[in-house]
Amino acid sequence: MSGETSRRVFLQTTGAAVLGIGCGIPLVRALASEIEDEQGTGPRWAMVVDTRKCAETCGKIDGSPPCAAACHRIHNVPTKIEDPKEEVKWIWTEPYEHTFPGRDPKYLSDDLRGQDVLVLCNHCENPPCVRVCPTQATWKRDDGIVMMDMHRCIGCRYCIVGCPYGSRSFNWKDPRPHIEEVDDDFPTRSKGVVEKCNFCSEKARDSADGTWTPECVAVCPEKALIWGDISDPESELRKTLAERFTVLRKPELGTRPRVFYLV
Amino acid sequence: MYDKGKILAGIALFLVLVLFPVWYGAAQGGPGRPPDLVVGTDAESCVRDTETMRISHMDLLDEWRNRVVRDGVRRDEVSGREMSLTRTCLDCHADREGFCTKCHDYAGVDPDCWDCHNLPEGAGHER
Numbered sequence: 001m002s003g004e005t006s007r008r009v010f011l012q013t014t015g016a017a018v019l020g021i022g023c024g025i026p027l028v029r030a031l032a033s034e035i036e037d038e039q040g041t042g043p044r045w046a047m048v049v050d051t052r053k054c055a056e057t058c059g060k061i062d063g064s065p066p067c068a069a070a071c072h073r074i075h076n077v078p079t080k081i082e083d084p085k086e087e088v089k090w091i092w093t094e095p096y097e098h099t100f101p102g103r104d105p106k107y108l109s110d111d112l113r114g115q116d117v118l119v120l121c122n123h124c125e126n127p128p129c130v131r132v133c134p135t136q137a138t139w140k141r142d143d144g145i146v147m148m149d150m151h152r153c154i155g156c157r158y159c160i161v162g163c164p165y166g167s168r169s170f171n172w173k174d175p176r177p178h179i180e181e182v183d184d185d186f187p188t189r190s191k192g193v194v195e196k197c198n199f200c201s202e203k204a205r206d207s208a209d210g211t212w213t214p215e216c217v218a219v220c221p222e223k224a225l226i227w228g229d230i231s232d233p234e235s236e237l238r239k240t241l242a243e244r245f246t247v248l249r250k251p252e253l254g255t256r257p258r259v260f261y262l263v
Numbered sequence: 264m265y266d267k268g269k270i271l272a273g274i275a276l277f278l279v280l281v282l283f284p285v286w287y288g289a290a291q292g293g294p295g296r297p298p299d300l301v302v303g304t305d306a307e308s309c310v311r312d313t314e315t316m317r318i319s320h321m322d323l324l325d326e327w328r329n330r331v332v333r334d335g336v337r338r339d340e341v342s343g344r345e346m347s348l349t350r351t352c353l354d355c356h357a358d359r360e361g362f363c364t365k366c367h368d369y370a371g372v373d374p375d376c377w378d379c380h381n382l383p384e385g386a387g388h389e390r
Contacts, residue, residue: 141335149332150379174378182381184349190378205337 043211043229044144045123045199046258048240051096053224055115058093065118067216067225068092071197074215076188078171078178088169090197091120091216099249100261112263118225120216121146121167121197122249122257129159129168138194144230144258145199155192164253168196230258298369301361310342310351321374324348348376353383 005013058065064072064079068091072079081087093116097105105113123146129138130146137152138159160168174191182188186202189195203212217225228237240246246260264270279286309316311323327346330336337345344351356362359382367374 147332151328151332184381184383187349187379187381190375204335 042143042231044231044258046144046228046230046237046260047199047214047217048226048237048246048260048262049118050224050226050262051115051117052262053222054118055111057220057222057224058116065093065116067118067220070215070219071200073180074183074186075198076175076179076183076186077195078175079180080178081173081175086172088171088175088195090169090195091118093117094119100247100263101250102252117261118216119165119167119249120259121199122165122255122259123197123199125256125258126254128162128164128253128255132158132162134158141201145201146196147198147201148195150187150189150193150195153193155194157194159194164250164255165257168194170194298365300365301358302355303357303362304355306355309355310339310344324376348380349383357383 054065068089071077071091072089075090077090078088096112096115096117097103097108099117099119123144125144127138127140127146130140133139134156135152135154137149137154139147139149141147155170157170160170171189171191171193175189176182179188200212200214203214204210214225214227217227226237226240228235230237230241232238240262241260244262246262248257248260251257316323327339327348331346337347339346353359359377
């Protein structure tokens with residue numbers, strides 16, 4: 001009898017194989033689809049920050065660089081809040097070693113140590129803030145922008161905990177008295193909601209072809225910020241990515257940021 | 264009927280208590296009828312007919328909000344106007360106090376639109 005397969009064993013093995021294929025293939029597909037992106041045909045917005053140009057132009061400056069000031073002005077960001085624990089910001093600078101942790105700061109080259117690096121929402125391909133939001137107040141648009149719907153935000157701040165880049169701010173108090181000068185064209189926020197960079201998506205409102213340039217990119221005198229459609233191989237952004245070495249913030253987390261840094 | 268006096272007094276007291284909102288409002292000189300609103304425009308029609316707007320403008324605003332914020336559509340297919348509280352509604356109904364607030368106060372509702380949305384240019388930003 002040994003060496004031969006009994007009818008019983010044959011049926012068991014075949015059954016297990018069918019079950020394995022039946023369950024395994026959808027599982028593999030599901031896992032693979034997590035990695036796929038750039039679905040759809042429209043543009044997918046992304047940005048490249050040239051940190052050398054930033055450092056040469058604005059360098060270690062006190063307060064906000066001009067791009068941040070311009071952004072905060074048109075988006076009614078309450079910049080007059082003095083308590084750093086309650087500050088609200090969309091785009092700002094962090095020292096190099098905070099922006100790109102993972103290298104021993106002791107042996108960082110002198111020019112990089114303490115260099116101000118521009119940071120903003122990374123509009124991740126796989127955004128943890130979107131995954132944790134219980135009301136879908138923040139979601140990923142088809143054009144890649146991680147958007148906020150202030151009407152739905154309940155102020156639970158899960159997204160702030162979820163974001164590994166600290167890109168989100170909470171309104172601890174009514175922001176209106178703390179806005180330098182209210183721009184009527186953009187709503188302010190209210191106490192109790194989270195806010196962040198929106199890649200200036202409101203500019204699509206006044207655009208004929210649905211494209212726009214974010215304020216920070218437009219005002220930079222040195223063209224240190226490159227903005228474009230990452231799904232278009234002919235875009236300046238894609239050409240820059242193809243030609244030059246770029247790094248991402250905390251790539252090991254798998255969030256797949258869409259803000260790239262030239263260092 | 265036993266205890267006629269007590270029962271009638273009880274009924275009277277009951278009516279007084281139950282009708283408290285009516286007589287208290289009247290005693291305070293509250294409005295007995297809907298307020299006269301400052302429409303602020305001579306236009307023939309709004310983005311929908313007047314009756315619809317009166318009854319369900321809040322639903323329309325919710326719908327507009329979702330279309331603009333969630334779907335990225337900015338123009339209203341029916342009226343051809345931009346779906347914007349500040350830029351379209353307030354464009355005609357410029358007197359927010361005389362139009363929105365007056366009726367909201369009368370109806371006892373307190374929408375929080377203006378916590379975030381701005382009045383058109385130059386109209387100030389107080390709630």
